[in-house]
Amino acid sequence: MSARLTEPITYVRTGQAARILGVSRDTVVRLVANGTFSAYRPAGSHRYLSEREVSAYKAEKEQRSTFLRTMTEGAEASGVYDIDEALAA
Numbered sequence: 001m002s003a004r005l006t007e008p009i010t011y012v013r014t015g016q017a018a019r020i021l022g023v024s025r026d027t028v029v030r031l032v033a034n035g036t037f038s039a040y041r042p043a044g045s046h047r048y049l050s051e052r053e054v055s056a057y058k059a060e061k062e063q064r065s066t067f068l069r070t071m072t073e074g075a076e077a078s079g080v081y082d083i084d085e086a087l088a089a
Helices: 014-021 025-033 051-077 083-088
Strands: 011-013 048-050
Touching: 011 014, 011 051, 014 025, 014 051, 048 051
Parallel strands: none
Antiparallel strands: 011 048
């Protein structure tokens, strides 16, 4: 049986997570409330989120944004959004 090494879990507070994601602290609190993030909250204390979970969410959000931008650029290049020409036909 081999020993399994694990990385220690690094936690960030909601304000730090907000800065990482480029959103407001209130948005992070809502993301915790709707289950997007799990959070550890000692009694009467701040919420702590896994930095790895926050970073993974940010990467997924950036990947989605890149995909949508690419799709939009392709649609614009093919004339999908040329409403004036479509109405004139």
